[in-house]
Amino acid sequence: MEFVVIAALVAVSFGVAATWLIATRLPAEWIERGQHEGRYASLSMPSAPSPLSEIDARRAQARTDTRRVRRARFRASAQRSGKAAA
CATH class of the missing domain: 1.20.5 (Single alpha-helices involved in coiled-coils or other helix-helix interfaces)
Known part of the structure; x- marks a missing residue:
């Protein structure tokens, strides 16, 4: 050690x-x-922030929606397993 x-x-x-x-x-x-x-x-190098294109904005929104769906599914499965154990 x-x-x-x-x-x-x-x-x-x-x-x-x-x-x-x-x-x-x-x-x-x-x-x-x-x-x-x-x-x-x-x-x-200082530069102006580039605005997101429409495609990039859609991808960012899709990532956010995916996280929400996963979180909701996890919570639902946790509640189901909690009710089954009780």
Whole structure:
């Protein structure tokens, strides 16, 4: 058990060290290039929120309706099983 705790502490320490090294040792040009050209570049650029298209709105509504139906079915089955047990 002690080995697991020590291994976890070592793993967290490596993660902390790697994060610190990235934040302090990378040249500023690399960081800026990564912000503009990287995978998450769109997150760093301010943009207007795009309105949902009609299809996206229907999908969102369908997901909500599906959740409601599942919740209602679960409640009904829970009430039936509760009455059967009583």
